[in-house]
Amino acid sequence: MRISLCLYFFLVFSIGLWCQPDTVVIGFGGFESVAISSSDPASNPRSTLDQSGYLPNENAAARFLSQATLGYSLSNIVEVTHTGIEDWIDAQLAMPIGTDLTSIVQGYLDETFSALGTYDGASRYLYWEYSWWQYHMTNDDLLRQRVAMALSEILVISEKSNFGNSAFALADYYDILLRNAFGNYRDILQEVTYHPSMGVYLTYTGNPKTDVSQNRYPDENYAREIMQLFTIGLFELNNDGTRKLDGEGQPIPTYDNDDISEYSKVFTGLTWADGNWFFGGARNDTSYLSDLVMWEEYHEPGVKNLLRGEQIPDRNPVDGNADISDALDNLFNHPNVGPFVSKLLIQRLVTSNPSPAYINRVANVFNDNGSGVRGDMAAVIKAILLDEVANNCNSADDDTFGKLREPFIRYFHINKAFNASTLSGEHKNVMRSIERQFNQKPLSAPSVFNFFQPDYQPIGPIEERNLVAPEFQITDSQTITGWINGLYEWLINEEVVDVWQIYDGEPESNYLDEVSSLDFSPHIIYTNDDEIHILLDRLNLILAQGRITDSTLAIIKNALIQYDNESAEDKELRVKLAIYLIMSSPEYLINR
Amino acid sequence: MTKKSISRRAFIGQASCAALGSTAFLSSVLNMGLINTLAARPHIIQNSGDYKAIVCILLAGGADTHNVLIPTTTSDYNHYLATRGNLALDKDNPSEVLALPGTVGDKTYGIHGRMNRVLDLYTQQKLSFIANIGTLVEPISTKAEYQSNAKKLPLGLYSHSDQIMQWQTSVPQNRSAVGFAGRMADILHDMNTIPNVSMNISLDGKNRFQTGNNYNEYSIKNNTDENNVGFKGHPSWWSNSGAMNAVKNGAINNMVEQEYSNIFHETIGRLTQQTSESIEIFENAFANVVPLQTSFSDTNISLDLKKMAEVISVRLRLGANRQIFFTTFGGWDHHDDVLNQQNGMLPQLSNAMAEFQDALEEIGMADDVVTLTISDFARTLTSNGTGSDHAWGGNQMIMGNAINGGRIFGEYPSLAIDNNELNVSDRGRIIPQISVDELYAELALWFGASPNDLDYILPNLCNFYSTSGCPAPVPANYGPIGIFAS
Structure with a gap:
């Protein structure tokens, strides 16, 4: 009964809401944890009601993935439309962790040793970034990766410190966050406190008693x-x-x-x-x-x-x-921890200004996961991502909802969305020139206060409403042009990663096999002027969960059709420029 | 640009704190001959060749500045030695402490032994120290006042995030998004002739110091030049690259110029638009930079200051009569290994400042630029092993031909732990006796702010000056520092 009521109200009142793209998404209507879609067999049979309940349509699935992952492809979107959001989360929670970063670092050392017969000449200072990239490009534990990244921006250590080029210092610390992303916050505090990297970073190794x-x-x-x-x-x-x-x-x-x-x-x-x-x-x-x-x-x-x-x-x-x-x-056990940590996690995953009610719902789960356990991260993450505010159209259409996508996550998204692949299947990326474009990469904040602080207010309408937008703290004329120019480098110049030798004299043939290239081929068939709207719709879904408005799409289309469309190269350039422009647009940059 | 309800007229109307008729404060202003008539100001400036710049170097992390400026008179040094323990520098070893020439009153001081270039600047009267300066809401003269609840303390005293913010905002009772230089721009932006170019130039991205209610900073990096300041274009070997770049960049501009109802869309759109509007002007300016003869060290702080000197050299192309520059030299949070770390970092700072001053001489602008250091806080006088922890009042530097050089402004405090009215902790934390407001007020007036603007620029200022508009009397030792008075 409530379903049909909800459907009724939705159909009546949703006309004209631009949260509704070409397939109608039904909001949550009080059904916690259940994604509801209308039956619209003509346009999208996948949205049809099935036995497990309503499923998200593609835009809703993409929106969810933008909150739950660092990057995703069309196939991930399709997958979520099939499994539903909660089942997808459950599958992610159950997914085993990949080979830890520390072992990946050791692998580079081993490779150096087997090539040179010594560890001298190992480019150790690259191995942290390499291990991070290899892990994230080759494992499917997308939710774990997103949560670990969020944790790394709360329990901050940074390579901009005193770790003497030890890749292990960063890799082993990040392993704590990956390993405990669905664990207990008390265990994270324990492991972090005893980790030498935190001890060095916040200077309590060799800290003696009073004299x-x-x-x-x-x-x-x-x-x-x-x-x-x-x-x-x-x-x-x-x-x-x-x-x-x-x-x-x-x-x-x-x-x-x-x-x-x-x-x-x-x-x-x-x-x-x-x-x-x-x-x-x-x-x-x-x-x-x-x-x-x-x-x-x-x-x-x-x-x-x-x-x-x-x-x-x-x-x-x-x-x-x-x-x-x-x-x-x-x-x-301080009562602040639930709301404090919950709010930070919501800000990292979903929205910069969660309502007190949203924080309260998540903090309740932090305080008690339903089985009397405090600090259960898996339960907290589920509570954040399944909350109606994260999913429903009301929030998406709320003028104060959303967050600036973190620049590093945008960059990572490119690699996932366009299926970055290498000849060898190994992935390497130092991410240094990438970091210079927008001042962010994992574990490289300027201080323990992270890349940005949770209460940062850019001047203008956000500050005027006394709201916050943390990510704007690293958004200035340099990083704005840096982002747009980075897109040009990665997409149009096809220099999507930085790869250096892992040891002195490593043959080019070795590492060139590990340089990523992006795959635009699925999109190239839609570059003709009369079909370019299909290209833009697809990219709008994959990159921006359908949130790019018609007026912006018209601007982009108008620019693209002024470019040639004769050769295969021309067509590819149109695709690349379409991505470049979408990812430069305010409607992409803000996640909502 | 966002246009909030503030207008100059509104400020004038509200001015009370620093209103005309003040005593010590006003007379110092009169001495400096700095009272401008507001109406006349924009007209005076445009063609006068009148240029002024402030350069702010944030020593992020809280520099241990009691080892930058060291008391060397025997009794004071003995306190220093006893309190600092294994962190004390040896005043008789010139690689640890360099004696400053002359006396201040009947006292002598030294500076850190690795700051030779700063010693030269001090000796040449181009640099002075400000002793025991820090964040204050209102004057606090004794430990008893500190401990009583009668005096308002800075919010989050001893915390990085708050103190670093408050040095930039000079409003320590609030967490404010806007800072001193930003509010200066709110008032004085119109003195510059190209509206789209920010008065505030940052070499360290977003910062509160330069965030105003109406104006953002413009950020560059020390490797920014005419080739990379704007949007990367299609290669010039394309026959039609110019036209296609116009299409591409035009699309970006069209997207960001749309009206957005979502406040995040609007904010990122506006920021991008502001950036885009400045690009051509900066490209043109950077293209006209004549390489400096002065050589700069290959350190970030030197290269940041070099870039500022280059920007100053092409100020006319930016329409700039007034500029405020900001950068951060980070890594001063020396809970560990403070002696070795400072041995490495202080010479970088010292050299960079001297190189900058040299470059300003080279381009003929040394009379018009004042450089200052700020930092979260000073550090505990006592050791935690090999480092020191967060404290409060400390010592800062100010440099430029316009200032009264070779001086130590303010009173260097006793560093004794016991029987010291200004020490509030066993660890050695000193109550500052000069407020950030007092320093900034003199900078603001030198820069061209009217006294009537000061209550907007520095809302707490009247807590430190006795003026007719201020509600309560303040201790006699508060007032103009005398940085610019001749």
Whole structure:
């Protein structure tokens, strides 16, 4: 009964909503987790109701994939129209993880050794990027990849740091995020805290206890940032992410400098697993593969006051790991974590300004996945992506809904959408010249505050409504032209990746086989002037889930038909320019 | 460009804080002869050859500036030594501390031993230090005031994200999207003759310092030139490349110029449009840059400053009578290894500033450009092992022929942990006694802002000057720093 009512209302009221492309998508109408489409057999039999319920049409499937993946192709879109969104998510959750990045890095070292008989000459500094690219171009765990990327922008470390060119430092850290993308947030905090890369990045490896005689006190760096950025944020939050206010209407700070001082005592005594003195550095680049270890004699003894009146007892003997465990539990169980982390994840996946109600729904799942488990990432991700706000047409037509697509994700999308392939099946990309176009690539933020901050407000209508748009923080005249010129390089000049030798003297024949090329062939048959609208419709679906409006498509078409269409090269150029223009358009750049 | 409701007339109407009739503040303004009549200003500027630029170098991460400017008078140095412990530099070793010439009052100071070029600039009276400056909402003179709730503290004191923001906005009680240079542009943009070209040029992308209510910065990189500042075109060997580039770029412009109801569409469209509108002007300007004779080091900060000097050299082609430049020199968050890191980084800064000053002399603009450093905060005086943690008041540099050089403005604080009214922590965190507002106010006036504009540009300023429009009296030691007063 509710289905038909919904259908009725939808058909009545949806006329003219441009969220409705040529096939009619029915909104969720209160049916959580079920994608509903009308039967419209004439235009799209796949949208027909089947036994498992309504399925998303192609645009709805593409929209979902734009939130749930770093990039996707037409075949992924078709797949989701067949499986439905929830089943697709479930299949992704069940999909085994690929070969870890650390092993891929080791593979390049092995390859170097077998070619040269030595590791000297290995271009180690490339291997982090290579391992990331190889993993992401060859594995189908698209949801895991998207979530790991989101986590890497919350629990930030960066190659713009002091890792001594150790690819393992970055690869092994990213492996935590891939491995735990559907795990538990408490485990992520544990693994991150003990990872040498975080220890180096936020400077608590070799961090000793207080020595008043020397005016020496514990390093406060991690204590501050784990609270401000990784768990609770600066202000007490309601479960819907809004700030609690004191009697005078002011927000309530979650901690003060005394609290920082207390937590800084907790993160003392950790150093390298293979170190032979506490203050030593990394012995070699594989030092990053082992968790930090506790040297009790350097750990601050005594009581530490935690937030919300909790206390670490005066352990005798000193037990630094137990102290850290207590402190992480204390932070993890803070009521802020649910709304704080949920909001950040929603911002990374779906929209810059989630409503309190949306945050509340997701935070509820963070707080309890339904089986009494707190911090269950799989449940949280499902809650974010299956929420009606992520899927329904009301949000898509809301003038404040959406987010600027992250530039790196746009770039990655090109590689997926046009089936980047290599002769060898191995994929390599240093991503350095790509990064220079738009100031983003995995694990390369300028600081622990990420490429952009969650509360960034560009001036103009967003700021005027007191809303935020984090990704605009890296959107300036340089990166705007950089993006458009990057498109020219990648598409029209066909220089889609950066590939360098993995060791000195690697034969060109080796690495040229690993240079990607894009495949435009499925689109080339639609470049004639009278069929070019078909080309644009297809690209609109694959790249922009059908959100490019007719007026923009008309501008693009008008430009394309001024280009020749004689030779095969001409036709391919029309396709490439169509992509170039679509991906330069505001309606593509904003994901909604 | 977005046109919000602010207009110059509105500012004038609202002006109260820095209204005429102020005492110390006004007299310093009068001394400088900087009061402009608002109505006359645009006409005066256009053909006068009057040009001024401010260059802001953000030392991101919070530089440990108590090892940049070091007290060397025995009693003060002993406090320094005791407090800094293993982070202390040896004042008698010139590779660690270079003595500044002369005395300040009856005291002597030194600078970090790797900053030879800064020492030269100081000696030549082209550079001064500002001691114990920091973010403040209102004056705080004692630890007791800090601890009482009577005084408003900067939001998120000791946190990077907040303090780095507040140095740029100078509004430490809020998280504001707009900054000092952005508000200057809101007021003064019309002094420039090409409306589409921003007064604010960034070598580090988006930043709050240069974000105004009405104007964005224009971002370039230190490798930006006439060949890459715009949209890449079809190769010139195409017979019709010019026409086809016009088609391609025209399509981009047509797309971004559409009206959008979604605020994200509108924002990205407008940003792209602004960029596009400036391109031709910048292409033309960069094409006319004459290579500088001054040689610059191959470091990012040097190359950033070199690019600024090049832009200044072609200012007329940009229609610029006023420009504010911004860049970031990052990596100063030395929780670890601060001594070695500063040994590497401070000479880069020192050399870059000197090279920039040389280049400005070369192009004849050294009288018209003032360069300053800012940083999130200074760091704890005490050590955490090999580094230091987040603190508050610190020391900054200001450079240019227009300033009173070879000076230390403000009072260098005692670095004692105990019995020190300005120290608020066992770790050594010093309450700044000069506010960012005071520095920026003098820059603003030198730059050509009217006193009537100051309450828009620096909303908290009246907390630091006793003027007729201000609600409460302020301590006598607050007021003009004297950077430009002669």
